[in-house]
Amino acid sequence: MANTTLTNLNNELATVLATGIDQADLSHLKEQVSAKVSEDLPENVVASLKSIHEADQDEIVWPILETIDQIHLAEVKNLFVNVPGELEEFEAGPSWSTPMLTQAVYALVPESRPFAKRVKPEEQITMLESTNNDGTITDLRLLQIYLQALSEKKTAPVYLAMLELALPAFGKDILPDLWPTLSPESRSFQIAYKLDMQAALTKLQEKSGGKKTDRGGPVIKAVEKLLDEGRNDYGEISPDSLPILKLGIKLAADAPFRRKIADTLAGMGDIAKSALPELIEAFERGGLTRDYQLIRPMMVLGKESKDVADALTRALEDRDASVRLMAAFNLGQMGAPAFSALNSLEDMVSNDTDVKVRDQATKTLNKLRARLEPPVAAE
Structure with missing residues (x-):
């Protein structure tokens, strides 16, 4: 021929x-x-x-x-018909990339055809699964198609397949391709966060212009989106979200929003114990007037924590009687770490200006002393 x-x-x-x-x-x-x-x-x-x-x-x-x-x-x-010898197999490596328009890639790359507009979502998902199975999902010619899909209003199943299969397969090397469109509302952030949480959060902070407590800053917006949309069918937040929640409670200037994050952390249980330093810092951020509504999340995650006990002991001197009352009560719910508060509680019993606080301090003091000095059995 x-x-x-x-x-x-x-x-x-x-x-x-x-x-x-x-x-x-x-x-x-x-x-x-x-x-x-x-x-x-x-x-x-x-x-x-x-x-x-x-x-x-x-x-x-x-x-x-x-x-x-x-x-x-x-x-x-x-x-190669008349070339002597045999072709040898070689190890697979990265494919070439191209700056061509996605529409052109649709036309020229066979693997991209299922992403054409006429193709049904089910077929697109089948294509993603098959290319993942045969190892061609990381063909760099397909990367532009995947990236464009992040900004399109794709149907949920296709979008989820992109998040779970396509883009993560490329690894951290594609992060520079995600930075230009990175924002809390973008799908680029979700992919970047999945690939490298710390790098994604750092980039968001850079976009905040150095405003660490900006209510409208990128990190805070990302946390808001996570709390509103990032829960599974059981209303749970993924453990992968812990780093951004910790950063969010640290940066949030709005007290109600800090409480919302704190309650979310408490709801995550033991896996969120590493967030105790951020919770304590948020609790004490107000100085002379602390946010007593953060005490419950602190207790849920650190009932036996010395750091929590120390924070509650310092709160016994808060100028807000409600904070002093809650601090005294919760010290009584703690174990051995609360014993360091005995002197402060004794001073509160004698000198606090609020009768309810004095009564609670007395109850807590008696409870702690009873643990230190168990009753002697009658002879």
């Missing part, structure tokens, strides 16, 4: 595309295709030609592109 046959066929098909599907004589094209099928052509080219003959006008562009692709493949194989 002469290479000129394939070359001429390639040129004819390219001419049709250049003329435009709406302008080309498709009837004449299909007659030519039928004639070519009977010639001595490679099986892969013949199969593609048949798909052209069977296609409707509004769908024929893809079979034409597929045929051109198969012709190029056949021509490459012909180059």
Whole structure:
């Protein structure tokens, strides 16, 4: 078979595309295709030609592109027909990347065809799963398609497949491609956070312009989005969200929002114990007037923590009677770490200006002393 046959066929098909599907004589094209099928052509080219003959006008562009692709493949194989020796297998490596428009990649890369607008979401997901299984999901020619999908309003199943399969497969190397569109509301942030939590949070902080307590800052917006939309079917927050919640309670200037984060951390249970330093810092941020509503989350995560006991002991001197009352009560719920508060409680019993606080301090003091000095059994 002469290479000129394939070359001429390639040129004819390219001419049709250049003329435009709406302008080309498709009837004449299909007659030519039928004639070519009977010639001595490679099986892969013949199969593609048949798909052209069977296609409707509004769908024929893809079979034409597929045929051109198969012709190029056949021509490459012909180059090695008379070359002595055998081709050796080589280890797979990264594919080439390209700055071409996504629409062009749709047309030229076979693996990208299922992402064309006419393809149903189920087929797109099937494509993602199959490319993941055969290891071609990380073809860099597909990366632009995946990245564009982050900004499109894709249906949820396709979007989730992108998050779970496609982009994470590339690893941290694609983070620079995500930074330009990074924002709390963008899907780029979700991918970046999945690949490298600390790097994603650092970038968000850079975008805040150095305003550590900006209510509208990127980190705070990311936490807000997480709390509103990041829960599973059981209303739980993923443990992966702990770093951004810790940063959020540290940066949030709004007290109600800090409480919301604190309650979320408490609801996460033992896995959130590492957030105790941030919780204590948030509790004491107010100085002379602390936020007593943060005491419960502190107790949930650190009932036996010396740091929590010390924070509550310092809170016994808060100028807000409600804070002093809650601090005294919760010290009574703690174990051994609360014994360090005995002197402060004794002083409170004698000198606090609020009668309810004095009464509570007395109850807590008696409870702690009873643990230190168990009653002696009668002889």
